[in-house]
Amino acid sequence: MNLLTITLQHFKPYWRKLSLALFFSLVGGAFTILPPILVGKLVDEVIGDKAIAFILWIVFGILAAFLGKAVFESLQEFVQVKIGFDVITDMQIRAFKRLHRTPMSFFSTTPRGDMLYRLTHDVESIQNLNNTVVPRILQQVISAVAAFITVFAIYWPAAIVMFIVFAIYIFPSFKLGKTMRKMSAVQRDMSADMYQHLQESIESVRLVRTYQTQKDEIATQERKLANWKTYSIRAALIGKVNWRLGNLFNIATPGVVMLIGGLAIWQGNITIGTLVSCLNFIPIMFQPVRSLAENALTIQQAIPALQRIYEYFDLPEEHEQSLPDFGLVRGKIALHNIGFSYPGSEKQVLKGVSVSVEEGKHIGIVGTSGGGKSTLIQILLGLYEPEKGSVTIDGKDLFKYNRNSFRRQVGVVSQETFLLNSTLRNNLLYGKPDATMEELEEAVEAAGLKELIDSLEDKYETIVGERGLKLSGGQRQRVALARAILRQPPVLIFDEATSSLDGETEEKVQESLEQLIPGRTTITIAHRLITVRKADTILLLDQGMVAEQGTHEELLALKGQYYQLYRAQYSELEKEMIG
Ligand SMILES: Nc1ncnc2c1ncn2[C@@H]1O[C@H](COP(=O)(O)OP(=O)(O)OP(=O)(O)O)[C@@H](O)[C@H]1O
Structure with missing residues (x-):
């Protein structure tokens, strides 16, 4: 025109x-x-x-x-x-x-x-x-x-x-x-x-x-x-x-x-x-x-x-607006034989990755930096379409449905937390504006934020500054966590969600998360293996391929890459315990 x-x-x-x-x-x-x-x-x-x-x-x-x-x-x-x-x-x-x-x-x-x-x-x-x-x-x-x-x-x-x-x-x-x-x-x-x-x-x-x-x-x-x-x-x-x-x-x-x-x-x-x-x-x-x-x-x-x-x-649309909605998501997720490279790049980031998670199960994804973990999540959320393979949610092809209706039922906490230049309350309620005060407080407690909020003069009305710059990295991450928890979604995705927390806080938050996880399909990406040790299955992604797969114990017993990583991460004492 x-x-x-x-x-x-x-x-x-x-x-x-x-x-x-x-x-x-x-x-x-x-x-x-x-x-x-x-x-x-x-x-x-x-x-x-x-x-x-x-x-x-x-x-x-x-x-x-x-x-x-x-x-x-x-x-x-x-x-x-x-x-x-x-x-x-x-x-x-x-x-x-x-x-x-x-x-x-x-x-x-x-x-x-x-x-x-x-x-x-x-x-x-x-x-x-x-x-x-x-x-x-x-x-x-x-x-x-x-x-x-x-x-x-x-x-x-x-x-x-x-x-x-x-x-x-x-x-x-x-x-x-x-x-x-x-x-x-x-x-x-x-x-x-x-x-x-x-x-x-x-x-x-x-x-x-x-x-x-x-x-x-x-x-x-x-x-x-x-x-x-x-x-x-x-x-x-x-x-x-x-x-x-x-x-x-x-x-x-x-x-x-x-x-x-x-x-x-x-x-x-x-x-x-x-x-x-x-x-x-x-x-x-x-x-x-x-x-x-x-x-x-x-x-x-x-x-x-x-x-x-x-x-x-005239910009292209991610998907046609006429596609049907997902309806209530139960949480059975399957990525099959995914092949992907970013637009404008020759490099194959994912080379035939398959992952399947049963409804309500917890899967951990670990692996070397740049191995393709975050990319896999972006594909699961339909943010990028794979060149090869399929993504199904409850058996339905993600790309034949309105992806937004799936995303609405997913709680994501990623490495980069984005906060609005607004009050803590608005940031927390971002994913669920109609949450009650009780729900809000529960989420805040679970994310280990209560102490921080209590110590602030303006409590929930404190302005967090542009992109949350008035908060520390760990505090920002906890706000993002509380935001996801508040949504009570059937699917939870944590991409290095606790990486900016100190050991003690991480442990506390991890405990809260473990209470939240049962009944929800959860995908946790982590560098620290301890974060995923309780997952039903752990997937080790290396250079765009699934190198190892199994429970924490199975992978340790395998004495492969996971075992090496574990050894590298933990103290002599723990190493002795494994040995
Ligand atoms: N937007 C993008 N465009 C082009 N290449 C990208 C883009 N995002 C990531 N990559 C490349 O894709 C590869 C996989 O990146 P990805 O972020 O998925 O790895 P990761 O396993 O999550 O790494 P980390 O553990 O360090 O977060 C990397 O080589 C990276 O350089």
């Missing part, structure tokens, strides 16, 4: 308001043509015939026309500004919705700064266009057409002259507009790139300070700014050329009209009043044409922003 079609689609729901705006604009336009006609009458009839008493009526007419124009054009602007905001919010939400439905691979390959720039700055520049340029364009077009028709009716040669001069003026403006559009597209990409760098630099301020790379950061920003500046100056100069051109024609047009009009008066074809009217119509017609040409440049500049937002409307 092209740009215009998509844009019109967005305006379509507001056609009633648009018609109202058009009506107000037409009435405003009618008032615009009155003053020049009355001025002509003033010259011919009042001054010429010395009918001084009539002058008051003319002056009153002119004032009334200006007032009428102001009232109706304001009404039109008001309606259109409202439509402008309606349309822009619709556009932003459409792009945002689509972003939330697009596959995870998009997020791992697209810079965050670029996404944010599109949804904020690009939207903003279209908003400016919608609120200022679009409402005026309607008035301008109507005024220009009304003026042209009136001049044509009272003295057509003047109308033809005006039309030719304006056409000559408009042509280069549109030509310049095309150049501006291209330049503006480059400028937007440059700005988005700068935004991306600024965001990354600010977000990683701790890293920058620790590694003392401020100079490099500033140098990079200076380089980006210098390129952007050179380009922007060029674009601004082109805009000025257009403005100067407008000035030139502004002076030339009355001259030509006076020349041919004067000749017509001398020949007795028109009255002086008619020429005065025509001259008064020039600014009415020229001003809109001029703004139209200038606005055309603004529109051309905004088109790349529009394109960047529209690109998001």
